[in-house]
Amino acid sequence: MTDHEAMAALYKRLEKVVVPEAWEGMAADITAIRALKKEKNAVVLAHNYMTPEVYFGVADVTGDSLALAREAAAMQVDVIVCAGVHFMAETAKLMNPSRIVLAPDLQAGCSLADCITPQDVRALRTKYPDLPIITYVNTSAAVKAECDICCTSGNAKKIVESLGVPEVVMVPDEYLAQNVARQTSVTIIPWHGHCEVHEQYAPQEIAALRRAHQGITIIAHPECPPDVVAQADFSGSTVNMSDWVAAHHPRHVMLLTERSMSDNAAVDHPAIDFVRPRLSCPYMKLITLASIRRALETMTYSIEIEEAIAAPARRAVERMVAVK
Ligand code: 13P
Ligand code: SF4
DSSP states (O other), X not given: OOHHHHHHHHHHHHTTTSOHHHHHHHHHHHHHHHHXXXXXXXXXXXXXXXXXXXXXXXXXXXXXXXXXXXXXXXXXXXXXXEESOHHHHHHXXXXXXXXXXXXXXXTOXXXXXXXXXXXXXXXXXXXXXXXXXXXXXXXXXXXXXXXXEEEOTTTHHHHHHHTOOSEEEEESBHHXXXXXXXXXXXXXXEOOBOOTTGGGOOHHHHHHHHHHSTTOEEEEOTTSOHHHHTTSSEEOOHHHHHHHHHHHOOSEEEEESXXXXXXHHHHHOXXXXXXXXXXXXXXXXXXXXXXXXXXHHHTOOBOOOOHHHHXXXXXXXXXXXXXX
16 A cells, blocks of 8 residues: 555545644654654554554554553663653653653653642651552553552453552552542552543533433543542543443443543544533644654654663562563
8 A cells, every 4th residue: 555545545444533634744844754663663552542643643552541551561662752741751651761762852841740749748658657659550661760650541340459457658640549448458558640631520410411412322531530430421531442342332321531532432432422521631732744754753752861860760560560
């Protein structure tokens, strides 16, 4: 298949989720990125919140934070471009210390990662000297380095229970901690961080949605407030959401999470009506075809983590990956 034919076939898949005026520029970037990946022996890891042209156009691996961390550990390439936010690029680097890991835009942070510092964790350690500290993967490597084990929204309950203790501290997402606490007998002491996107969903919105769309299925990410999750039909990480949709094929569904996730799921499931959520993550949206192309052309921005931080942070991620 020629490049032109490949782009025409891709556009056919994406025509409902990309604006036609933008496609010519996107196709040029996708063709260039595909060539750069070959030239540099590079792969693109893309989070489920990437826009469809990134997700379907240039990604080699897609998934939730857990899948990206796991897959990053198995990459036999020279260069990994992380199409996601900064903590995801750091996690990829922790798992691939000898490879070049590129973050396309250093401004692509995360409100959860920004709401806790290593000093905060040390203060928690002083306050709760006997309790293990679990860090959500949405934190800096420096915070992970102070914690005992990492978790993601896809495995948080399993990680909490794997420690075999009656009480744990979990940072930084208060809502994730509260949502997990409802599913386990382990007492979870939370930190007070929130995702600036998911915290905006409110229970009244669910009631209004159910009135407006008869029979709609509502799926909420566990970063949503507990009173939202309690009213949803299912809650799980971004991959858990996709798997649930693939298994249950609801007729109308709304994924209460970042907006692009629904665009990508709608491409994969054309027979399902995805009611689009209103919110998108401003940090994830900084990662574009243009920034990925620039990253590969200039080989920037390379993630570097000093070993004094990387070694304990890696241990926290590896402990998580080892929990079956
Ligand atoms: P997942 O691990 O579920 O993909 O979530 C990551 C994230 O940042 C959600 O806001
Ligand atoms: Fe962070 Fe929220 Fe954006 Fe996820 S959606 S990357 S938790 S700010």
